[in-house]
Amino acid sequence: MARADGSGESAELRxxxxxxxxxxxRIVRLLNERAELARVVGQAKVAAGRRAIRDVAREREILLRVTMANAGPMPQAxxxxxxxxxxxxxxxxEAADRRRVARAGRIAAEEVGDD
Structure with a gap:
């Protein structure tokens, strides 16, 4: 039986x-890379004048693509x-980024008003 310290593990299991x-x-690196790209997308949405953070159609599209790509054994659900x-x-x-930008804008506006 394997012990908590791993000393009873076989070489194959290790x-x-x-x-x-x-x-x-690798998964953690990829998730963080994806999160960073999502933040850039959020900035692009703000620059394009889009107020909504959530894009339900885009999420549905991604879920469909992911479902189609999944050959298992990971259950779809x-x-x-x-x-x-x-x-x-x-x-x-994205919401935190928007709050940070809004807060910085208010601070900058207050500083300009103090002149």
Whole structure:
């Protein structure tokens, strides 16, 4: 039986877990890259005069594409849940960015008014 310190693990199990660990690091990097791109998209939406943060049609399009790309074994429902959570996270980042820009604008306007 394997112990908490891993000393009872087989070499094969350790190798497989190292592969999972490496994949986890890649997934985290990719999620952060995606989040950063979503923030840039949010800035572009503001520059284009779009007020809404959420784009339901775009989210639906992504979910459809992800569903079509999933060959398993990840269950579709679980994958969709992950993506919906990802959407919520990136919307929260975009909202925080907008608040930060609005706050900076108010501060700048106050400083100009103080002259």
């Amino acid at each position: 190798r497989l877990r190292r592969r999972i660990d490496a994949l986890d690091r 679980d994958l969709l849940t992950l993506y919906r959570r990802l959407f919520a996270s990136t919307r929260a980042l």
